[in-house]
Amino acid sequence: MTMNEWKFNPHTDTIQYLGGWLTDPTYRGCIVRENSGRRAGTWAVRPRDPWTEVDHTAMYAETMEAARAALENVTPGGHRCEVFVSQYLGHCPERASVVTYSGIGDQFRGILLCPVHSVKVLVGDPRMSVERWEAKCGAITHESGPIVGDRVTPPMAPVRRSDFLSRPVVWGDDWEGYTLGMKLAQRIVRGDLVMFHGTGAFEVNSVDVVPIPLDEPLYRFNCNGGATYGGTYNCAVPVLNPPL
């Protein structure tokens, strides 16, 4: 196994590539020596974001060796969000973009959060991008924190179909091919499939904002069959994404 294989650019010694070549799925990012400016002589550590397929500078290292070690820390393929959504849906399946942390020198990692959950979960805690954390502090592994690696994936519980007057578009015990995702309540639009606990996914026909006395307004999703679901601003709503 060649996990940490470095490639060199034949035309310049200021850049090195980890993994396969740029166009290869095994490409993991690069390190680049800064030749001018206040960072001249340092190395930019630029992991590849597996979702956007763009390299971003996560940190600068003083030496080539340190830069290499930092990039090697970044887990290929990234990590998933660690928020537990419900007994019915298990953990959030979205990609994690940030990780919370605590302690002097940032040494204790907190929880991995997707863009949707990061809006409301642990908002008071310091956080940084997952790539930056790993480059600086080491690869995030199952042993290094709460649940990464071992996730609760509940079986699709049988749904007693005769119990429901409104039939979902996709039954909660039969959503093969669909993928679960998260959306902020205010981003839900007509056509979205929102997941009702215990029943399945209903299609949103319209959304209205209902004022609630002495409380936040409610985004109400009016779905097929007369089913309704609601959530407040910035609350995470489980949705099903249809097969591509």
Ligand SMILES: [Zn+2]
């Ligand atoms: Zn999430």
